[in-house]
Amino acid sequence: MYVLNLLSVLRRAPAPALFAALALIAGVSSVTAQSVYPARTVTMVVPFPPGGGTDTGARIVAQKLTERWGQSVIVENKGGAGGLIGVDYVAKAKADGYTLLMGNLQTQSVNPSLYKKIPYNADTAFSAITLVAELPLVLLVHPSVVANNPKELIALAKAKPGELTYSSSGAGGSTHLAASLFENATGVKFVHVPYKGGGPALQDLIAGHVNMTFLTVLESSGHIKAGKVRPLAVTGVTRSPALPDIATLTERDIPGYNSISWIGMLAPAGTPKDIVEKISKDVRDIIALPEVREKLITQGATPMGTTAAQFQALIDTDRARYAKIIAEKGVSLD
Secondary structure (H helix, E strand, O other): OHHHHHHHHHOOOOHHHHHHHHHHHHHHHHHHHHHOOOOOOEEEEEOOOOOOHHHHHHHHHHHHHHHHHOOOEEEEEOOOHHHHHHHHHHHOOOOOOOEEEEEEHHHHHHHHHHEOOOOOOOOOOEEEEEEEEEEOEEEEEOOOOOOOOHHHHHHHHHHOOOOOEEEEOOOOOHHHHHHHHHHHHHOOOOEEEEOOOHHHHHHHHHOOOOOEEEEEHHHHHHHHHOOOOEEEEEOOOOOOOOOOOOOEOOOOOOOOOOOOEEEEEEEEOOOOHHHHHHHHHHHHHHHOOHHHHHHHHHOOOEEOOOOHHHHHHHHHHHHHHHHHHHHHHOOOEO
């Protein structure tokens, strides 16, 4: 009504006043449009198949955002090429807040150095929103390995150089890089046996075909409780809420060691700042809810929730750290 009355008056106004009023109307319309975000369904893209830690975290957050916003937030899985397909899809989506990405350490900090070519500019394609959760890894050994803590494992590796083997979920993946960081920090050398996923890597450890591995809490906690594998330490700065009795590698005499996976939300670059800030605040509020924290912890995750700036700083720090390791190891994928 205000706008209609203003237009009626302006029919008799001189041109300068008319232009000023039109600018005012445009501004009011813009503010009104942004203030009602979201006004329709929001799609959260997971660049991996269903069932993994990134997918699980995305679905927990999406359900609560749907309740909070009164608009559907749907999770769409676009897996393939180590996450590149789904990430590229979001990078090229309209920057209006209606297509979001649940990325992780691999997609945002590892892939830019691991792949020779990626179809988007990793430096400029995204606006960080918030870190959702950390996914610590566990250093596991087969029960036959004569080591009950990392110190004993290091001594064993030095006594048998080049003999101890470890499985990983694939060359350049978070478990491979965690083992590489361990080697660099301790001066030991293991034999890398890559697999196509964490499941096969764990199964061959349980079968005794390899001596050790680094895997997520989500993948390994059930087998730890069953006594099929022996945990020596977790890889985060703090202990995992899901495995509170297992010490960190920092506690176990490897100062500064920190190699974890994580999941976090991002939007296409150019998404309005107020929309990014709204999503960030709402997701942080959701992560703070006791029932959400419990769900994430049950899945082996450590609930976080950060500002956009803090999340971007983490992405940048991890990217520089892992780029160095990838270069040293000569790992590269087409």
